[in-house]
Structures are given as C-alpha cells and as structure tokens.
Amino acid sequence: MARKILKEPPILLFRSVMITGLLIAALHIASGMPGPEGASGAFTDVTEAGGITWKHFNGESPDAHLIETKNGGAGFLDFDQDGLLDIFLVNGGETPRGKSSTPVRNALYRNLGNGKFEETAVRAGVDRISFYGIAVAVGDYDNDSYPDLLVTGYPERALFHNNGNGTFSEVAGKAGLNGSGRWSTGAAWFDYDRDGFLDLLICHYAQMSFASSPGCEFRGTPAYCTPRSYGEGAPLALYRNKGDGTFANASTPSGVDKNIGRGLGVVAVDVDDDSWTDLFVARDGSPNLLLMNQKNGTFKDSAMEAEVAYDPNGTAKAGMGVDAADVNGDGRPDFVMTTFNNEQHSLYINPGRFPFEDWTIASSLGFLTMPYVGWGTHFLDYDNDGVMDLLIVSGHVNKTVEQMSSTVTYKELPLLLRNDGKGSFRNMQESTGPAFQKRYDARGLAVGDYDNDGDVDAVLVRLQDTPVLLRNNVGENNSWVGFQLVGTKSNRDAIGAKLTVRLGDRKLVRWVTGGASIFSSHDYRVVFGLGANPGPPATSVEIQWPNGVVQTVDGLAPKQYHKLVEPSG
Amino acid sequence: MISEYRQVGKKGSAGRASWFSRFACAAAFWLFLPGGGELLNAQNSPARQHAARAAQLVEAGDLKGAEAEMRQAVELSPKEAEYLMRLGLLLSMQERPKVAALFFERALKLDPNNLTVRRHLAGSQWQSGRLDASQENLEFILKASPRDSEALLMLGMVLMDAGRFLAAHAAAQKAAKAMPTSDQAYAVKGMAEMRMQRYTEAAKSYGQAAKLNPRALEVNLGLAMSLWAAGNIAESFAVFEQGRKRFPEDAFHCLEYGRLLLKSAKPEDSDAETRSIGLLENALTLNPSLPEAHYLLGDLALRRGSPEKALQHLEQAVKLDPGSSKIHFALSRTHRRLGRAEDAAREQGLFEQLKAREEAAPAAPLLVGGTD
Numbered sequence: 001m002a003r004k005i006l007k008e009p010p011i012l013l014f015r016s017v018m019i020t021g022l023l024i025a026a027l028h029i030a031s032g033m034p035g036p037e038g039a040s041g042a043f044t045d046v047t048e049a050g051g052i053t054w055k056h057f058n059g060e061s062p063d064a065h066l067i068e069t070k071n072g073g074a075g076f077l078d079f080d081q082d083g084l085l086d087i088f089l090v091n092g093g094e095t096p097r098g099k100s101s102t103p104v105r106n107a108l109y110r111n112l113g114n115g116k117f118e119e120t121a122v123r124a125g126v127d128r129i130s131f132y133g134i135a136v137a138v139g140d141y142d143n144d145s146y147p148d149l150l151v152t153g154y155p156e157r158a159l160f161h162n163n164g165n166g167t168f169s170e171v172a173g174k175a176g177l178n179g180s181g182r183w184s185t186g187a188a189w190f191d192y193d194r195d196g197f198l199d200l201l202i203c204h205y206a207q208m209s210f211a212s213s214p215g216c217e218f219r220g221t222p223a224y225c226t227p228r229s230y231g232e233g234a235p236l237a238l239y240r241n242k243g244d245g246t247f248a249n250a251s252t253p254s255g256v257d258k259n260i261g262r263g264l265g266v267v268a269v270d271v272d273d274d275s276w277t278d279l280f281v282a283r284d285g286s287p288n289l290l291l292m293n294q295k296n297g298t299f300k301d302s303a304m305e306a307e308v309a310y311d312p313n314g315t316a317k318a319g320m321g322v323d324a325a326d327v328n329g330d331g332r333p334d335f336v337m338t339t340f341n342n343e344q345h346s347l348y349i350n351p352g353r354f355p356f357e358d359w360t361i362a363s364s365l366g367f368l369t370m371p372y373v374g375w376g377t378h379f380l381d382y383d384n385d386g387v388m389d390l391l392i393v394s395g396h397v398n399k400t401v402e403q404m405s406s407t408v409t410y411k412e413l414p415l416l417l418r419n420d421g422k423g424s425f426r427n428m429q430e431s432t433g434p435a436f437q438k439r440y441d442a443r444g445l446a447v448g449d450y451d452n453d454g455d456v457d458a459v460l461v462r463l464q465d466t467p468v469l470l471r472n473n474v475g476e477n478n479s480w481v482g483f484q485l486v487g488t489k490s491n492r493d494a495i496g497a498k499l500t501v502r503l504g505d506r507k508l509v510r511w512v513t514g515g516a517s518i519f520s521s522h523d524y525r526v527v528f529g530l531g532a533n534p535g536p537p538a539t540s541v542e543i544q545w546p547n548g549v550v551q552t553v554d555g556l557a558p559k560q561y562h563k564l565v566e567p568s569g
Numbered sequence: 570m571i572s573e574y575r576q577v578g579k580k581g582s583a584g585r586a587s588w589f590s591r592f593a594c595a596a597a598f599w600l601f602l603p604g605g606g607e608l609l610n611a612q613n614s615p616a617r618q619h620a621a622r623a624a625q626l627v628e629a630g631d632l633k634g635a636e637a638e639m640r641q642a643v644e645l646s647p648k649e650a651e652y653l654m655r656l657g658l659l660l661s662m663q664e665r666p667k668v669a670a671l672f673f674e675r676a677l678k679l680d681p682n683n684l685t686v687r688r689h690l691a692g693s694q695w696q697s698g699r700l701d702a703s704q705e706n707l708e709f710i711l712k713a714s715p716r717d718s719e720a721l722l723m724l725g726m727v728l729m730d731a732g733r734f735l736a737a738h739a740a741a742q743k744a745a746k747a748m749p750t751s752d753q754a755y756a757v758k759g760m761a762e763m764r765m766q767r768y769t770e771a772a773k774s775y776g777q778a779a780k781l782n783p784r785a786l787e788v789n790l791g792l793a794m795s796l797w798a799a800g801n802i803a804e805s806f807a808v809f810e811q812g813r814k815r816f817p818e819d820a821f822h823c824l825e826y827g828r829l830l831l832k833s834a835k836p837e838d839s840d841a842e843t844r845s846i847g848l849l850e851n852a853l854t855l856n857p858s859l860p861e862a863h864y865l866l867g868d869l870a871l872r873r874g875s876p877e878k879a880l881q882h883l884e885q886a887v888k889l890d891p892g893s894s895k896i897h898f899a900l901s902r903t904h905r906r907l908g909r910a911e912d913a914a915r916e917q918g919l920f921e922q923l924k925a926r927e928e929a930a931p932a933a934p935l936l937v938g939g940t941d
Binding site for chain 2: 313
C-alpha cells in the first residue's frame with residue numbers, strides 16, 4: 001500500500017536571521033591557480049599538468065575474478081587542512097595470476113595550490129594496504145577537524161586515522177572495523193542516531209575466494225561471469241560510532257543485515273525531510289534498498305513501496321553508482337543510479353510520497369545511457385546556472401563485448417548531461433572538450449572544487465591506467481556562492497545537512513550527502529550556482545543541520561566560500 | 570521446413586510446437602513424400618486404399634479422419650514401415666509428438682537405414698523436448714549423409730533449445746554453406762547469433778535471409794529485432810514499417826515494434842507512446858492471446874497514472890501467462906497503488922517465487938544487461 005512520507009517539521013531551535021553574532025568566517029580564497037584561458041570545452045584534462053602519474057592496477061588475470069572489475073575508488077579531502085582539496089586514490093591489488101611488477105600502492109596527492117600535486121602517500125602512511133582495495137570513504141569520525149579515510153576491499157578494510165600532522169595511522173582493528181574475510185565495496189559516513197558522531201554503512205558484494213572462480217568464457221577467451229554466478233550476495237553492515245574512536249557493530253539491532261544482496265553504491269540523504277538521514281543502496285542484480293531511518297536506531301526498507309527496488313519489469317538492474325539531488329526544482333532529493341548497458345540508467349523522482357516516479361525515459365536518461373556500463377555518477381551544477389546536471393563515467397567489464405555489438409565498446413565516453421531545470425537531460429559532449437571525446441574504462445568518480453574557483457571539478461579512476469583530473473572551465477563564468485559547514489553539535493562534516501538558497505522565485509536545495517557515486521568520496525562543501533553574472537549582490541542561506549537545528553544566514557557575498565559553524569547554544 | 574522464427578532468439582516449447590504446427594498449413598507436404606502421389610491413385614490393396622483415403626483427407630484438411638484411415642492401413646499392414654511413418658507424421662501434424670515417436674520408432678525397427686524416418690523421429694523427439702535423443706538421431710543422419718542440410722538445420726534448432734548456442738551456430742553455419750540460397754539456414758544462424766548476443770552478426774545473417782526471401786515474415790521480424798539490438802534503431806524501425814505493410818495480419822510485427830518503440834523513445838518524441846499504444850492494441854486485435862501486449866499496455870497505463878486500466882490489461886495478461894514473473898510484479902505494483910495491500914502482497918510473493926526460479930541459472934559471461 002502506498003505510504004505517504006511523513007513530513008514532520010524539523011526541530012526548530014533557531015530560525016532567526018542572523019548576520020552578527022554568528023560564527024561566520026568568509027573564506028574568500030584567492031584562486032592563485034592557472035585559469036582556464038585557452039581551454040577548450042567545459043572541462044580540461046589536467047592530470048599530466050598536475051603531475052599525477054599514479055597508475056591503477058587491478059590484477060587482471062585469466063581467472064577473471066569479478067573483483068578485478070569492481071574497484072578504483074577516488075576521494076577528495078583536505079587532509080592537511082590548508083584549504084586546498086587533495087586527492088586520495090585507492091589501488092586494486094594483485095590476484096593469484098595477476099601480479100604487478102611494482103608494489104601496488106594507493107596515492108595521496110597533496111594539492112600545492114598552483115595546479116600541481118605532490119605524491120605524499122608514503123610519507124602519510126596510506127600507500128600500502130594488506131588487502132585488495134576497492135573504495136574510499138572520507139569522514140572526520142572523531143570530530144578533530146582532520147578528515148580520516150576508510151578503505152574497503154577484500155578480505156579486509158583499513159581505517160586511516162588522520163594524525164593532524166600529515167600522517168595517518170591504520171586503526172581498523174582497534175576501532176572494530178575489521179573486514180573479517182568479507183568483500184566490502186561502497187561505504188558512506190553519516191550520523192544515523194544524531195549523536196554528533198559519524199557512523200558507517202558498508203556494502204558487501206558476495207562471497208568470494210581467489211581460490212575459485214565461476215569460470216566463464218566468450219569465444220574461447222576468459223570472461224567475467226554475471227554477478228549471479230557469485231551467489232545471492234552478502235548483508236550490509238552498519239557500525240555505530242561510540243564517540244571514543246571505536247565502533248559497535250549495529251548491523252543486527254538496526255536491521256540492515258537482513259538485506260542480503262550485491263551492494264555497490266550508497267548515498268546517505270534525508271529522503272523524507274524529517275531531519276533523519278536515510279540511505280539508498282544500489283545493488284548489482286539484487287533489488288535496491290531505500291532504508292528509511294525510523295529514528296529509533298532501526299531502518300525500514302521501503303524500496304518496494306517507493307518502486308525503486310526493481311525496474312518496472314520486475315528486474316533488479318545492475319545498480320552500481322548512485323547519487324541524490326533535487327533534479328526538478330521541487331526541493332526534494334531525487335536519485336540517479338548507473339547500471340549495465342541495455343538496461344538504461346535510472347532516474348527516480350521523489351514527489352514527497354511513495355511511490356517515486358521513474359523518469360528514466362522521460363528525462364532522456366534511458367535513451368542517453370543505453371549503451372553504457374555506468375559506474376561513478378554525481379550530480380553537479382557544472383555551469384553554475386542553479387540547476388543540477390549529471391556526470392557519469394563508464395566502462396564495460398569484458399573486452400570481448402566489441403565482438404558482439406556495434407554500439408557497445410569496452411572503453412566508453414564519459415557523459416556530461418545538462419539538466420533543463422525540469423529534469424530533462426541533454427548530452428553536452430560537443431561542448432565539453434577533448435576530455436569528453438576520449439573513451440575510458442572508468443570506475444570511481446569524485447567531485448570537488450580543487451582550485452577553489454567556485455566550479456566543481458572531478459577526478460575519475462581508470463582501470464590499469466592513470467586517473468583523469470578534470471578541471472571545470474565554465475562554472476566560474478556564472479555567479480555562485482559556496483559553503484563549508486562545520487558541525488558542533490552535529491557531526492563536524494555536517495553530513496546530513498540541508499541547505500536552501502532563494503534565487504528570485506526559485507528555491508535551490510542541496511544536501512551534504514554521505515557516500516554517493518561509486519567507491520568514492522567528495523568535497524563536502526556545497527556550491528550553489530547563482531546564474532549569470534553579476535548575480536545577486538548578497539544571498540541568504542537556510543541550513544537545516546543534521547541534528548535538526550535550522551539556521552538562517554543573510555548577507556552572504558557571492559563568488560566566495562563561506563565557512564558557517566553550527567550554533568552551539 | 571524450418572520456418573517459424575516468431576520466437577526470435579528465444580528458446581522453448583513454443584518454437585518446437587510452431588515448427589510442427591507449420592505442417593498443418595502444408596498439407597501438400599504429404600504429396601511430396603516419396604510415393605505420396607502414387608498412394609492417392611493406389612487401388613490394389615485394402616491397406617493402400619485406406620492410405621490413399623488418408624492422403625485425400627489430409628488434402629481436405631481433415632487430419633482426424635486421415636489419422637483414422639491411416640491407423641486402419643497400419644492395422645492391415647503392420648510391417649509396412651512407410652505406413653507407420655505416415656501415421657507418425659499425421660500425429661506430429663496434430664502436435665502429438667510422443668505418440669508419433671512411437672510409430673517412427675516402429676518404422677525405424679523395420680527399416681533401420683531409412684534416414685527420412687529417422688529425421689521425422691528426431692523431429693518428434695525435439696517437439697516433445699527429448700533433446701538428447703533428437704540430437705543423437707540427427708548426428709546419426711549427418712554421419713551417414715553429411716550434406717543433409719535439413720538435418721543440419723534441425724540440429725541447429727535442437728542445440729539452441731539445449732542452450733548450446735555455439736554448437737547450434739556451427740550447425741547453422743554449415744547448413745548455410747551447404748544451402749547458400751536457403752533463407753532458413755541464414756535465419757537459424759541469425760537466431761543463434763541473437764542468443765549469443767552477437768547482434769551485429771545476427772543482423773547480417775537475417776539481412777542475408779531477407780535478401781533471399783523477402784516474403785518470409787519471420788525473417789523480416791528477426792531482421793528488425795536484430796538491427797535494434799545492434800543499435801541501428803532507425804533502420805530497425807524502417808524494417809518494421811516494411812513488415813507491417815507486407816504482413817498486415819501479423820500480430821508479432823505490431824507487438825515487437827510497439828515494444829521496441831517504447832523502449833527507445835526519446836522524451837521529446839511525444840508521439841512514440843501514442844504510436845506504441847496503437848501498435849499494441851492492433852497486435853491484440855490480430856491476436857487477442859498475446860500476454861506481452863496486455864502486459865505492456867498495463868505497464869503503460871500504470872505509468873500514466875491509471876491503475877484501474879492497468880489492472881484490466883494485467884489480469885488478461887496473467888490469465889494468458891500465469892508463469893511470468895514480470896506480470897505478477899506489475900500486478901503487485903497496481904494493487905499497491907489501488908490500496909489493496911493483501912492482493913499486492915500475494916502478487917509480490919508470486920513474483921518472488923517465479924523470479925527465484927528464473928535466476929537459478931548457470932554461470933554465464935557478463936556481456937549485456939537488460940531483460941529482453
């Protein structure tokens with residue numbers, strides 16, 4: 001039976017227009033970096049110019065272990081708190097018959113602020129892990145202002161605690177986050193019990209062992225098998241942050257471990273506007289989950305009622321990347337999910353009740369994504385016109401695919417899809433520049449404004465290759481305002497916060513989400529595109545903090561990042 | 570004799586049944602059998618007289634009467650392999666393959682080197698799902714007569730039903746080489762390629778078949794569908810349009826065209842949905858027992874916010890195909906929207922049971938997603 005989403009008013013502790021007395025520190029960061037002069041297209045590949053040379057290794061082997069295809073995480077984080085976003089890249093690993101001639105290492109690229117990056121993983125102590133790496137989730141779990149790193153994989157996980165001095169310490173065991181032989185994939189930091197500390201949701205994919213492989217082939221060539229060949233999947237895991245640097249396994253008490261399936265992507269966002277963060281979990285050939293926070297430490301899966309579990313034919317699509325944003329300007333979070341070729345990536349519009357509306361066809365997304373095996377995906381307002389567009393990176397799993405179809409290729413083009421503001425997308429390939437004319441075997445995708453110019457950049461990971469750092473050239477042509485939220489009672493990263501900016505008669509709503517995309521972590525700052533220059537001279541923003549407090553801040557100058565600290569009173 | 574490609578790229582009893590049902594439309598086939606014409610004129614023994622009457626009744630379309638006459642002929646001459654074979658054929662034409670096989674087997678005992686009887690036996694075994702036995706007999710024929718292209722073609726179909734697509738493709742390829750002017754051989758090759766998800770090649774094979782026989786309805790349908798699967802959407806739709814003109818009575822052209830039009834519709838093409846509905850309704854006018862057409866119309870009605878209308882179509886669909894998981898899934902969504910929680914839960918349960926059965930499949934390479 002259709003259930004109406006409860007629309008409870010958030011806890012209103014503060015709703016005053018405050019300019020003075022607020023802890024506002026305008027972070028007007030002069031760019032000081034090479035501008036987009038001479039750049040052609042919306043994005044430029046600046047990987048080489050930035051000095052990024054790290055190469056991914058996935059242990060590709062004749063055994064065709066499916067894990068070889070499902071890895072390659074990237075994360076934006078400011079690990080040294082110098083105001084510049086750095087980049088962490090997770091490597092895969094070796095397999096029994098897929099060995100590397102050099103040690104398999106992760107990378108931590110420190111942003112030097114001049115368009116260049118410096119590799120510091122060894123110095124920081126995050127270069128090596130003892131397991132096959134898959135994803136990264138960035139979160140300041142101990143609220144010390146320094147972002148920490150969770151790395152998932154098989155058969156273990158790593159939790160790199162940021163020591164605040166440019167180094168990290170691996171503390172997964174001490175913190176109670178051991179992998180224990182499981183194949184963990186996507187992860188999201190979020191505060192499900194609103195105690196001010198980030199908790200952790202980890203997806204698992206399936207049972208696996210390097211000692212055995214289902215063994216498939218196509219025309220005599222080893223090929224990766226379908227996910228179903230790996231069984232029904234594995235349960236989700238939820239870890240409650242105890243606030244003392246350790247975590248309690250809350251998988252069973254919260255009910256999330258009832259959900260067996262092949263989880264890959266997860267996004268944490270408040271679906272029903274009740275100030276409690278919910279979860280959308282994209283699963284590969286298993287029904288997706290929409291885990292609604294019951295505000296009592298438990299979750300209820302409402303994916304069937306929301307009609308997001310299966311496609312309309314009752315098929316569980318190959319759900320991989322997922323993200324949430326307001327696509328049609330109604331102030332509610334909608335969802336995108338990338339899938340396999342021929343399936344069409346899904347777009348679910350949240351009308352404020354169940355069921356959601358499947359806009360896969362109506363938005364053009366179905367048509368535009370038909371030949372793609374999509375992985376990383378993220379909504380972003382790339383041109384700062386106030387509307388959330390969509391970036392998707394893709395790549396097929398089997399190289400043999402080109403022998404059977406004229407439209408599906410192993411390496412695939414990235415897609416930048418421009419939203420008309422009503423939820424209909426158009427492929428911007430012609431105007432996005434050479435970086436979008438190249439085909440990649442892409443996996444993880446992270447977004448963040450690494451050059452602090454007010455437009456959102458991106459980094460994608462390619463299997464067996466260097467990553468691609470894409471600098472946005474066009475967003476800064478429009479007006480914008482950015483926010484870095486700092487929680488005091490809420491978690492310090494403010495994951496779960498909702499921000500609203502009024503632009504004329506339009507209401508722009510954004511969320512600080514946990515997880516999102518696939519295997520990747522993003523800039524937690526929020527940028528609002530304000531449309532054509534000069535734009536409004538000042539803006540106000542309403543913030544609904546993760547713990548429910550609502551705060552309004554006026555008089556915010558455009559073309560700046562504003563650091564807003566949660567009122568502690 | 571392979572002419573049924575309605576189930577383009579799909580396997581199962583429907584394909585087998587339709588192969589043999591074609592016999593019913595080809596009574597003249599009876600006359601083409603060795604000695605068939607002679608039988609009609611034979612007057613010189615009571616058994617021959619019964620056999621001759623049977624032949625006349627087949628020509629008149631009275632299969633039951635023909636079977637009764639042929640049974641009398643067999644009773645009078647039980648050691649006559651040809652009578653046994655003809656009785657078997659009559660039973661095959663009535664889609665009674667198991668009984669037919671018994672008579673073919675008796676005939677084969679009397680005349681073990683008769684490859685025609687063995688081919689018919691293999692056909693009835695295929696029709697009744699005894700794929701291993703059928704394959705064994707066809708391989709026996711091909712050993713004795715490697716150029717028996719019909720046996721090769723049938724072997725291709727049998728192997729496809731057995732899920733051995735690579736072997737099926739090899740058989741079809743040999744058949745096409747042996748019979749370069751046979752549209753059927755290329756069509757079977759195309760069918761195997763569809764099953765192997767080699768869509769570009771399938772489109773080429775079907776294209777060749779269509780060149781050889783532009784009047785073959787199933788070839789046209791296969792060509793349109795393989796072109797679509799290979800990504801040549803506009804060309805596919807042109808072939809569908811051409812097929813609708815050539816075969817205005819064929820429901821499957823309407824059904825598949827409507828389905829694929831919906832699947833590849835651009836949002837700005839507001840006409841596509843309306844055209845799809847027209848095609849699907851037309852398909853049902855031509856053949857009211859198509860569950861897929863009802864399902865698609867139901868799903869569309871649901872998408873358009875008309876659960877009551879959806880329910881009407883979906884109830885028709887589930888009557889016609891109670892074992893389809895997606896129909897039960899659509900019914901559960903419809904009941905949920907209508908506020909009927911119990912009905913929704915029941916349909917959801919049925920969906921999950923059927924889905925679990927469908928998904929219990931062996932390991933396969935991960936090449937293409939999608940449901941169709």
